[in-house]
Amino acid sequence: MSWQNHRAKDPALAAGRSRPARLLAVSGLAVLAGVVLPAPPAQAATTHVKCSVADLVDAVRTANSSPGSDALHLAANCTYRLVVPDRDNPANGLPEVTSDITVEGHGATITRDTSAPAFRILFVDRPGTLTLNKTTISGGKATTTDCPLFPGQGTCGGGILNAGTMTVNKSRVINNIATSELFAQGGGIDNEGTGTLNDTEVSGNTVDYTGTVRGFAPGGGIAADGPLTVNHSRLHHNTVRVPAGTNSQSEAAGLATWADSTVNHTVISDNHASAPGGIARGALVNNAQPPAKMTVVDTVIRDNTNSAPGGLATGGGTATTRTTTLTRTRIIGNHTTAPDGGTARGGGLSIGAFANFTLIDSLVQGNRASAPGGGTARGGGTSNPLGGTLTIDRSRISNNTAAASDGGTAQGGGHFNELGSTTLNHSTVTGNHAGDGGGIFEESGTVTLNDTVVKGNHPNNCAPPNTVSGCTN
Incomplete structure (x- = not known):
């Protein structure tokens, strides 16, 4: 099997014999015959x-x-x-x-x-x-x-x-x-x-x-x-x-x-993926083919690290290629790192080409995508780089960072978008940092803001200029 394609003994039921029912006459009414008494529970x-x-x-x-x-x-x-x-x-x-x-x-x-x-x-x-x-x-x-x-x-x-x-x-x-x-x-x-x-x-x-x-x-x-x-x-x-x-x-x-x-009221923390020269992906990963899906509620995904020197590190907290919904979940302090000319994407979360990812009433905060040594860092908080569908409702994306030293590229401190469709509803993107597009960087695809505030990001809120409708620098 290639990695691409991967991803009691019943107890016999005893036939109980019915006891003969007694006919009782009470005030001229008869109890129906043939009533089967329930068997006592097995011990x-x-x-x-x-x-x-x-x-x-x-x-x-x-x-x-x-x-x-x-x-x-x-x-x-x-x-x-x-x-x-x-x-x-x-x-x-x-x-x-x-x-x-x-x-x-x-x-x-x-x-x-x-x-x-x-x-x-x-x-x-x-x-x-x-x-x-x-x-x-x-x-x-x-x-x-x-x-x-x-x-x-x-x-x-x-x-x-x-x-x-x-x-x-x-x-x-x-x-x-x-x-x-x-x-x-x-x-x-x-x-x-x-x-x-x-x-x-x-x-x-x-x-x-x-x-x-x-x-x-x-x-x-x-x-x-x-x-x-x-x-x-x-x-x-x-x-x-x-x-x-x-x-x-x-x-x-x-x-x-x-x-x-289904993941409820759970903490997923301090886990580590290592793939020198390869791909390191997610602490929580959903690859389930539809109609199967992942549902995460009231959960904390924090301080996880994906490391791929010279390779691709993606989705420090969570990554998905399929249908996933996170509700009232905190994605905080996760890190994707790709030294030596590698690529780091989605310090908090990253989605794949066929993903349908929904984030509701949640927090994406303090995550990092870093590529020291001249690499590429995209999406300190969230990343939609391959054509998936990302919907963010009533959530906060704050204080995330995309950083690349030694002449590297760092884009989208809060969110990076390429090919896919991202919609933010009633949300905020604030206090994020990157080399460009401190709040949102839209390489291609579509980012739609509905009653969403993008402000206080550095060095700018959205890049390139005029790509994200409703976002001002």
């Missing part, structure tokens, strides 16, 4: 797992083989340290989850020992269902070529690989890695089934592409080829990286999606 089988890896492995195997659902209660605050892989599937530390299992972690950690061979921690296979509560998953190292959606083509899910249904509550997925010389994605979690995260931390995870030809490394924290919902969570200090000299692409150090996704 999950409960297992208390001692602080022992052997007991944990046995508990998962037993749960997989038993009918109905199972609840595994781990020993409170225990560290289950895995030193050998699963006997049946050595790509994983624990047996595959193939039934309906709830893990009540009680603050326990399941980790791979640093001396152990490489394996991810767990895999939820179809038709498995896993609910993970108050558990830490750490130290996983996926190196096996075993992505379910891409057989024989790469490595998926350093900590967790989900091909079934998974819900993670009040847990942590930390310090895992997916690495391959073919293709790798999902340093913390790779979601190819249906996934939900609630009040969960995903941090310190890495995707590392190590090949010698052009390759791809997406989703340092999470990669989602299946539907994903993230609520009240923290995705931070995750990394995606590719080697120099390969013209490769690293993207979405926080979260990459190719399916319907």
Whole structure:
């Protein structure tokens, strides 16, 4: 697979026998016969797992083989340290989850020992269902070529690989890695089934592409080829990286999606994409083909960095090629940097040729696109460089910077537009800086201002002169 093209077991229903209905005569009225009493709700089988890896492995195997659902209660605050892989599937530390299992972690950690061979921690296979509560998953190292959606083509899910249904509550997925010389994605979690995260931390995870030809490394924290919902969570200090000299692409150090996704009340911060001589793109990236879309609400995207010396760094906070809506979201303090003659675009956000991006009641502030060493910096705050459609409603674009030293080009401190269509409604563009077009630079395409204020930008509000109707310098 080239990087361009990439991106429970149901319980048997028992046929219950109806009890004969009694006919009761009350004041001359008869109760209808044939009423079926509802069956009592099924109860999950409960297992208390001692602080022992052997007991944990046995508990998962037993749960997989038993009918109905199972609840595994781990020993409170225990560290289950895995030193050998699963006997049946050595790509994983624990047996595959193939039934309906709830893990009540009680603050326990399941980790791979640093001396152990490489394996991810767990895999939820179809038709498995896993609910993970108050558990830490750490130290996983996926190196096996075993992505379910891409057989024989790469490595998926350093900590967790989900091909079934998974819900993670009040847990942590930390310090895992997916690495391959073919293709790798999902340093913390790779979601190819249906996934939900609630009040969960995903941090310190890495995707590392190590090949010698052009390759791809997406989703340092999470990669989602299946539907994903993230609520009240923290995705931070995750990394995606590719080697120099390969013209490769690293993207979405926080979260990459190719399916319907929803992000609510979440912080995506301090993630880093590195691609020397290649393309470094976004901390939050949506590649979902229509009708799938990404919806982000009440979220903070801050202090993320994309670095591509001699290459292209784009969308420091978020980037998209498809349909995306951000509402009441703050995109602040993000940075795209392309030293050594590279190109930096969209310190806060950047959209692609087929994107339909809407920003509502939001803030784009203090972001930077920088190209030291004679490069090109375009769009310190927002960038629409390839022909997409960007709509900004009731939002503020302020104090962003596009900068290029050593004779380089810096345009559009607040917004840069080329080929595409950008409309700002009831918004403000203030206090931004660039070499030219401190507020807005319209290379081509169309920028439309509706009840929007563009003022106090340096060295001017809009450039070239007379390109943006309604903007004065």
